[in-house]
Amino acid sequence: MIAMNFPTEARLRRVIAFVAALGVGVATYITIADSGGGAPTCLAGGGGCETVANSSYSHIAGVNVAVFGIIGYIVLLGTAFFANDLARFLGFATALGGFGFSVYLTYLEIFKIEAICQWCVASAVLMTILFLLNATRLIGYAGTTTTAAVPEQP
């Protein structure tokens, strides 16, 4: 009886680790580029990244939002190294929070700041992928101690 064809948890964890590592890279670049009054460089030119980095929305309580991104991606990276329910749920909750925050930041970019920063979009895409991966992991493997997906169990 196979209801859904879930990827193995080991594979999900590998992909999560890879995408989270990319996320750490992107968020770190934004943080470093922004520190010292600079701004990330938009690859296709244009001042989108500069406008976004200089807007009031780029910092929360004086902390660059990308720093929160780094923390989130590191947590997600960490959860990929453990195959237990705590890691599954923590990964899901972190990715969900990050995804919700990315939705909000994208809204701000489009409707408030009226500028798009490619690096922020890249981070939002990575966080969306991580949310989907972690949701798949939680639904497929919550409560299990083996690496077999629940729907595949007889």
Place this chain on the structure above:
Amino acid sequence: MSNKREREKRREQRVQEESKVDSGERRTRLLQFGAGAVFLVIVAVVILIVVNGSSENGGDAQNLKEVSTVDQLFTGIPQKELVLGDPKAKVELIEYGDLQCPVCKAYSEDFLPQIIEGQVKEGKAKLVFRNFTIIGPQSAPAGAAALAAGAQGRGWEYIELFYRNQGTENSGYADDEFLTAVAKGAGVKDIAQWETDRKGTKYTDQVTATTEEAQRLGFTGTPSLAIKGPSTNGLELLGTPSAPEEVEAEIEKAS
């Protein structure tokens, strides 16, 4: 002996079954928590967006718009205090305005640029801004801030940039932070001096004086225009013309 073995076997089975039930319960609980978290995040994002959308009062000190547009508008035009254009221009067009007034904002964006780019730039007329503070308590400090910027030759940049970033009337946006942000955006060089000037009696008294002057002239709303030139009978009141062409014709008539 065999009884003991059977008992152990049964116990193992029971433990296995119990752990299976535990695992199922844990899974259900985790998925319920997950669904709850999804719900909470959706609610949080919606609240954030709604709160942000409803705080659309403008006057965002952190995100001033059109700084370069305003700068370009006045490039190459002389100005002293709040007088824009050639000081020797024969015609004087006076705007009595309130920086918090939305109609004045519309004037500054759609009406005045045509006159500034045309007859003011050509030296036919000079444009004078006088505060007529009628909107609310933040109007007078804003007017004084413009006068203080005028002392450093950036008065018209200040007025125009304020208008382009104006918030909702009396929503409290025109606070010290906003006034300072506009001063910086308008290119006021010595912010400390501007800060001292705008709070000094010289400019706050001037705001009161021009407001009283506008009332004496019989104006009741902003913006109100008046014109003075070689062909006018002293100061002539134009009220609030509806098209820049009307003002252009008045300037021609007055010169």
